[in-house]
Amino acid sequence: MLKLNNVEVIYDSVILVLKGISIEVPDGKITTVLGANGAGKTTTLKAISGILRSERGEVTRGSIELDGNRIDNRAPHSIVKDGIVQVFEGRRVFGNLSAEENLVAGGHIVSKAKMRANMEKVYEYFPRIAERRDVISGYLSGGEQQMLAVGRALMSDPKLILLDEPSLGLAPMIIEEIWGIIRRLREEQNVTFLLVEQNATLALEIADYGYVMENGAVVLEGPAEQLRDNADIKEFYLGMSGEEKRSFRDVKHYRRRKRWLN
Amino acid sequence: MDGETQFLIELVTNGMLTGMMYALVAVGFVLIYKSTDAINFAQGEFCMIAAIFIASFVFLYGFPLWLSIIVVLVLMILFNVALERVVLRPMIGRPVVAIIMATIGLALMFRGLGPLLFGAETRPINLPIPDLPIIWGPLFMSPIDVLGAAISVIFLAGFGWFFLKSRIGVAMRAVADSHQVSMAMGINVERYFVIAWVLAGVVALLGGIVWGNAIGVDTQLAALGLKVFPVVILGGLDSIIGVVVGGIIVGVVEALAAGYLDPYVGGGTKDFTPYVLMILVLMVRPYGIFGKPIIERI
Ligand SMILES: Nc1ncnc2c1ncn2[C@@H]1O[C@H](COP(=O)(O)OP(=O)(O)OP(=O)(O)O)[C@@H](O)[C@H]1O
Ligand SMILES: [Mg+2]
Numbered sequence: 001m002l003k004l005n006n007v008e009v010i011y012d013s014v015i016l017v018l019k020g021i022s023i024e025v026p027d028g029k030i031t032t033v034l035g036a037n038g039a040g041k042t043t044t045l046k047a048i049s050g051i052l053r054s055e056r057g058e059v060t061r062g063s064i065e066l067d068g069n070r071i072d073n074r075a076p077h078s079i080v081k082d083g084i085v086q087v088f089e090g091r092r093v094f095g096n097l098s099a100e101e102n103l104v105a106g107g108h109i110v111s112k113a114k115m116r117a118n119m120e121k122v123y124e125y126f127p128r129i130a131e132r133r134d135v136i137s138g139y140l141s142g143g144e145q146q147m148l149a150v151g152r153a154l155m156s157d158p159k160l161i162l163l164d165e166p167s168l169g170l171a172p173m174i175i176e177e178i179w180g181i182i183r184r185l186r187e188e189q190n191v192t193f194l195l196v197e198q199n200a201t202l203a204l205e206i207a208d209y210g211y212v213m214e215n216g217a218v219v220l221e222g223p224a225e226q227l228r229d230n231a232d233i234k235e236f237y238l239g240m241s242g243e244e245k246r247s248f249r250d251v252k253h254y255r256r257r258k259r260w261l262n
Numbered sequence: 263m264d265g266e267t268q269f270l271i272e273l274v275t276n277g278m279l280t281g282m283m284y285a286l287v288a289v290g291f292v293l294i295y296k297s298t299d300a301i302n303f304a305q306g307e308f309c310m311i312a313a314i315f316i317a318s319f320v321f322l323y324g325f326p327l328w329l330s331i332i333v334v335l336v337l338m339i340l341f342n343v344a345l346e347r348v349v350l351r352p353m354i355g356r357p358v359v360a361i362i363m364a365t366i367g368l369a370l371m372f373r374g375l376g377p378l379l380f381g382a383e384t385r386p387i388n389l390p391i392p393d394l395p396i397i398w399g400p401l402f403m404s405p406i407d408v409l410g411a412a413i414s415v416i417f418l419a420g421f422g423w424f425f426l427k428s429r430i431g432v433a434m435r436a437v438a439d440s441h442q443v444s445m446a447m448g449i450n451v452e453r454y455f456v457i458a459w460v461l462a463g464v465v466a467l468l469g470g471i472v473w474g475n476a477i478g479v480d481t482q483l484a485a486l487g488l489k490v491f492p493v494v495i496l497g498g499l500d501s502i503i504g505v506v507v508g509g510i511i512v513g514v515v516e517a518l519a520a521g522y523l524d525p526y527v528g529g530g531t532k533d534f535t536p537y538v539l540m541i542l543v544l545m546v547r548p549y550g551i552f553g554k555p556i557i558e559r560i
Contacts, residue, residue: 049446050445051442054441054445075450076445077448077449080448081448085446088443094443097435097436097439101432101435101436104429104432105432105449106447108429108448152447156447
């Protein structure tokens with residue numbers, strides 16, 4: 001179980017981006033974090049994976065715990081060894097490397113034998129990547145690149161995968177395909193997912209539990225089916241009210257939790 | 263075969279041999295550029311300082327050549343590890359210009375250091391090879407060039423294999439592609455910077471030996487750094503096969519210029535023709551012949 005307690009993140013020593021957020025990611029579940037542009041979703045993932053440090057960001061308050069052990073502000077490679085791996089927004093495949101070489105790089109921390117075995121596993125889950133293993137990944141289609149990015153993450157034997165907007169710019173059919181694979185990975189490999197999305201409909205379709213972020217704070221949370229039915233979410237994120245989109249803060253009946261008020 | 267053709271073939275062959283030796287020096291640039299995005303302006307000086315140390319240990323302290331090479335190899339590795347740790351690592355994440363400036367400073371330091379420690383005279387590095395020209399069919403080749411080219415080919419092939427096939431090589435290319443994503447894969451990016459600098463030092467040492475054997479050792483050797491610029495530009499800074507082809511092109515162009523143009527203008531054309539070629543190529547293909555345009559795709 002991954003637990004964020006009141007995490008505050010500051011970039012460049014002055015820019016306060018996360019204003020104390022608490023999120024729980026139980027093992028074997030798909031947890032989603034929803035929110036508009038700039039809400040702080042990516043920052044949350046980077047805080048967990050330790051990538052924050054390379055962008056001069058820092059967890060300045062609160063704690064991030066994996067199975068009871070503090071992991072905040074640790075180096076990214078040590079976080080990967082603990083079983084957490086981040087799949088970046090915009091896929092970020094190593095464009096000059098072939099698909100297979102991307103997987104080799106993804107399996108950097110495991111033994112050679114394990115790397116081979118994991119590669120076979122990835123090819124089994126993503127037959128399209130297997131077909132295109134020798135293609136320079138910069139030339140793969142967007143959907144293939146997203147699959148490669150997820151496959152590459154699997155190479156390090158993660159317990160938890162942090163997925164940043166995997167649906168971005170992909171056709172509905174491809175997204176369904178990827179969602180199917182994520183479900184299978186959860187069931188067959190017992191991988192836990194923390195899924196960041198702007199597209200609430202898509203995310204709530206697959207997630208067990210969801211958080212809604214705005215302006216660096218969690219403003220709403222609940223089981224996915226409850227969020228799916230929540231009128232405010234519908235209006236703001238699912239665009240079902242037919243009205244113009246408004247900030248979540250302007251929506252009248254939201255149940256903002258007290259501890260986020262300061 | 264008439265004399266004209268034979269002359270041409272001889273120029274081309276010898277140009278190719280020299281070209282392989284250029285490629286060996288040029289690959290040092292590629293190693294650093296691929297992993298850190300910076301250009302090491304001290305690569306020529308690395309070759310020079312390694313050669314000066316090797317030759318001086320032999321001639322001033324009576325070391326056997328092999329021992330001298332091993333001692334300098336160790337020194338070079340230690341120096342480059344320290345260099346990366348102390349000077350370059352704090353510059354990670356700052357503009358690449360900072361690293362480039364640091365390497366220029368390093369270059370000037372080396373130029374002063376060699377003569378300061380060992381005096382300024384020219385010393386040879388004598389690899390154990392016969393002096394007789396190698397005759398192959400109608401071709402005459404200098405054994406020094408043949409050996410230099412052979413050493414270059416062996417090590418370039420080794421580096422090529424290392425980069426393309428080994429896991430460490432793949433990780434190095436991943437680091438070159440994106441520091442941040444590599445970190446997220448659990449790759450200790452800083453360790454790979456050290457590996458890149460150490461390898462660049464080792465290549466420089468090899469280049470210093472090969473070229474020191476060919477033209478003698480003094481501060482002039484540092485000019486190799488500038489000489490191989492057209493090689494890396496033609497070949498593209500990010501490709502080992504590129505530098506081999508770039509090296510061959512530059513070697514051959516130089517040889518042809520020396521053979522056909524020099525008699526008319528009184529010499530010296532081989533010193534600038536590669537640069538003319540470099541500028542022409544840059545006009546047509548700004549990323550070199552083999553360099554990859556950055557793939558942009560979302
Ligand atoms: N490296 C950085 N330095 C300074 N500010 C940053 C940095 N990265 C992000 N921010 C700021 O933090 C805020 C949250 O950014 P973040 O990328 O986490 O948002 P997001 O929810 O992922 O948005 P999107 O949906 O657009 O990806 C933004 O206002 C952004 O400008
Ligand atoms: Mg984001």
